[in-house]
Amino acid sequence: MTKYQQWKQAIKSPPPERLAKVEYQSHFFQMIGITIVCIVLIIKGFWYIIFAFIFGLGISYSQGMSAMIKYRNIMALLKPEHFSEYDHDVSPTRRRDKIVTHVFGKSSKWFALILAVIISFVVLGNDYSRVTLSLLYPIVSIIFYLMIYFFLFYWVAYPLYKRKIKVK
Structure with a gap:
């Protein structure tokens, strides 16, 4: 198998624990992004954005926690790699x-x-x-x-x- 074919195979089939880790990390990074944007908007005077801020953080947090639980369950099923x-x-x-x-x-x-x-x-x-x-x-x-x-x-x-x- 050539290097290019190895690279294509690696991109095509990432391990499930890696996908789950990327998923929960993306939700937590989304929380950080929402927080930064809302802080900037509140400082600029758009105080009514606070309700969207609370809602967005709640949704991202709940999705991130469920993704983290899924990641931990996958990691508990996998045996450690030698x-x-x-x-x-x-x-x-x-x-x-x-x-x-x-x-x-x-x-x-x-x-x-x-x-x-x-x-x-x-x-x-x-x-x-x-x-x-x-x-x-x-x-x-x-x-x-x-x-x-x-x-x-x-x-x-x-x-x-x-x-x-x-x-x-």
Whole structure:
């Protein structure tokens, strides 16, 4: 199977626990969005929006909680994946994430994020205008995060992961 066919297969059939997680997270992000928009509108003087705010938050919260319960039920039914099977995952980013998380732990994402932000500050400096910096910092930080986490950390973690599999 070619890389393109693997990618198509990974996109076509995501695991149900991933779909359920995305569903409940989207409802909670929707709550955050509703809150921000309504706060801005209330500050602008549209105080009557408060009823729609309460209604929208209630609907999003109830849908998010039911989606979270569905996610927890799915996760309770699934047996934990053995670490030797991480290398056989169809999705390349999910495979790399599982291997890096297994080797370095869950704090590796935060470490990569902090390192990416620090490198962004060092690389960009303060030589640009405020508008340019407000656009460049997030873009450069995301690019550095992806490079550090999915390439550098994976480059270090993959041989260690293979060594762990051979030992056990």
